[in-house]
Amino acid sequence: QKEVEQNSGPLSVPEGAIASLNCTYSDRVSQSFFWYRQYSGKSPELIMSIYSNGDKEDGRFTAQLNKASQYVSLLIRDSQPSDSATYLCAVNNARNEKLTFGTGTRLTIIP
Amino acid sequence: ETGVTQTPRHLVMGMTNKKSLKCEQHLGHNAMYWYKQSAKKPLELMFVYSLEERVENNSVPSRFSPECPNSSHLFLHLHTLQPEDSALYLCASSQDPGLNTGELFFGEGSRLTVL
Numbered sequence: 001q002k003e004v005e006q007n008s009g010p011l012s013v014p015e016g017a018i019a020s021l022n023c024t025y026s027d028r029v030s031q032s033f034f035w036y037r038q039y040s041g042k043s044p045e046l047i048m049s050i051y052s053n054g055d056k057e058d059g060r061f062t063a064q065l066n067k068a069s070q071y072v073s074l075l076i077r078d079s080q081p082s083d084s085a086t087y088l089c090a091v092n093n094a095r096n097e098k099l100t101f102g103t104g105t106r107l108t109i110i111p
Numbered sequence: 112e113t114g115v116t117q118t119p120r121h122l123v124m125g126m127t128n129k130k131s132l133k134c135e136q137h138l139g140h141n142a143m144y145w146y147k148q149s150a151k152k153p154l155e156l157m158f159v160y161s162l163e164e165r166v167e168n169n170s171v172p173s174r175f176s177p178e179c180p181n182s183s184h185l186f187l188h189l190h191t192l193q194p195e196d197s198a199l200y201l202c203a204s205s206q207d208p209g210l211n212t213g214e215l216f217f218g219e220g221s222r223l224t225v226l
Contacts, residue, residue, distance in 0.1 A: 034213040043217035101154040
């Protein structure tokens with residue numbers, strides 16, 4: 001079982017719609033969860049972090065965490081073509097303080 | 112210069128060559144990292160340096176040799192590489208070596224091709 005699992009996509013979403021990106025993780029003691037965005041040919045950049053169950057909103061982005069289900073998601077409202085990128089889910093393993101990344105989901109926003 | 116800079120951006124080398132990748136961070140961070148990014152694979156952590164001391168070596172083959180002369184600079188020395196080592200090598204830094212905030216600042220990467 002992969003430690004952090006994401007659907008690789010590609011996920012195509014019409015402009016203006018909600019894009020929903022999902023991530024599951026295997027280590028129950030994980031405490032911190034992050035979403036990185038990586039544009040083609042560029043390096044990853046942190047866009048969201050979440051530490052407790054529930055929703056966290058930042059502009060058009062909402063991170064959702066459910067520790068019981070070991071599930072974290074990222075919603076992007078009013079999707080824009082500039083949101084087209086690969087989104088990497090990352091989980092901090094509290095035992096060894098390492099970030100474990102998923103393979104990423106490639107998102108394409110269709111104008 | 113700001114952020115994390117890496118050179119060279121692209122590198123082609125034969126299996127018998129010796130080359131080095133360079134990383135410099137201008138953020139005053141305490142930890143620096145080398146990651147390998149291959150197609151359809153998760154980012155793989157290779158090495159971690161915290162306050163210039165290596166704290167992680169993730170079972171990386173000895174043909175990769177890191178060097179951290181000070182808290183701002185990180186090198187990855189390469190020798191007798193294999194074609195499967197072709198990948199994007201990303202350098203990153205963080206203020207918090209424990210990564211509690213999870214915030215890594217990445218360089219633009221060095222795209223390595225081994226012939």
